[in-house]
Amino acid sequence: MAAKKHNDPFWWTLFGAGGTLSAFLLPVHVALIGIAIPLGWLEAPGYESLRSLVEHPITRIYLFVLISLSLFHWAHRFRYTLYDGLMLKHLESYIMVFCYGGALAGTIITAILVITF
């Protein structure tokens, strides 16, 4: 499959971009929304103000890029984890459809979410 040969650098780029974005950005989201605010360490932002924050075009783009690239980061890394950790290299084509297809589906859903927000 000649196409596969040429696509690895492409998937690797998405993997790298997603890995970098998620490394910089995800921990603070989890720490605030999932831990500090529910525990009452910090005051919860009101619904209206959060909503207007997400409505801002920059926030929409931010969320879309962060979510989509993070999914492709997972897709590429998990693809190889399945190959190596579970020795499933012989299922390569199914794994690729599952991983990259899943990331693509997530990307489309996220696009709809942020556009219709």
Added chain:
Amino acid sequence: MEQTITLQVQRYIPEQYPEPYFQSYEVPLRKKWVILDALNYIKDEIDGTLTYRWSCRMGVCGSCGMMVNDRPALTCATFLEEYAPGPVRITPLDYFGIIRDLVVNTDDFMGKLKRAQPWLITDEAKPLSEGAYKQTPQEKAEYEQYSMCINCMLCYSACPVVGLEPDFVGPAAIALAQRYNYDSRDEGEDQRNEELTGEGGIYSCTLVGECSEVCPKAVDPAGAIQRYKATGAVEWWQSVLMPWKGKS
């Protein structure tokens, strides 16, 4: 009485028994002895049938690599004392076919080296009258680290992907490809990329990173592969976004 240490050595003698087994030898635990000295002691004094490779005894030839307590090591550069009180397990390099005792089959590795084309490739050979291919010290520094490789194959035994994916060209071969890619006199990068960005090439590497940990010459093959992946990615995007630039 002199102190001793036990070496559990993996034997494989196909004419006698179809599978590898372990044999224990007790050897003196002498200061300044390396593992290879202990093996030589066994061969000279205890059991002349023990088979293994070695040559230089000084970390240059790259032929004495074995697994010492499951980690790849040059046995001529690994002190016995560090493993006291023992026992020490000596097995052949992981992920290679075993020919006899501690001797592994290197055919596969040789083929992989060839795939990386680790030699100077130029579009046209300069006639002798034009003199030497000159290089500044800075240009030499670009690749010098990668040129230190002694083909000891320790990095292959440190790399699970080598074991999992038989086609994977492997750490040393890729580091050697970079040795020439970064050489100012070389023009073979396109040819090497063709071979190494495809199936079993650089993108099979998942950066376990152990190759660089075990390398006795600080070649850092993992770094070489990572840099190669980045170069390959830039090139891919260039060929898609700026196809007119084409290959030089």
Added chain:
Amino acid sequence: MSNAPKISAGERVRYKPQIYMPQMSIFWWVKDRAYVFFIIRELTSLVVAAYVILMMIQINALSQGPEAWQALTDWFATPFSIGLHIVFLILLIFHTLTWFWVAPTAMVVRIGSKKVPGSILIAGNIAMWLIISLAIGWLIVSI
């Protein structure tokens, strides 16, 4: 030896080794501490995916209206959710640090003709990470 092949004079027999190929266990990654570390690093990608899916759920709840958002934040306050987020946070920080750790190997940054040492790049990344985190945190809390 009795079972050695008889070779008549002048005849050459090439030695054909019977090569033994050891098989790799599917549990190869527990063999070495470095491999365990590696597998955990790779599995952090599951948490990255899980959390961004949770972000999609958050966006969806926000767009559905105040009740939906309230229901989600109520769930966030349950011990189960908080425990889950703590596990996520630990693994994500592991992802962040290992990512920064290997980043200098792929990228050679130069100032003039000098290579910037990897440790400085790592330190720079960590500093940038903290600043960005504070900025995002401040943005979410201050609105």
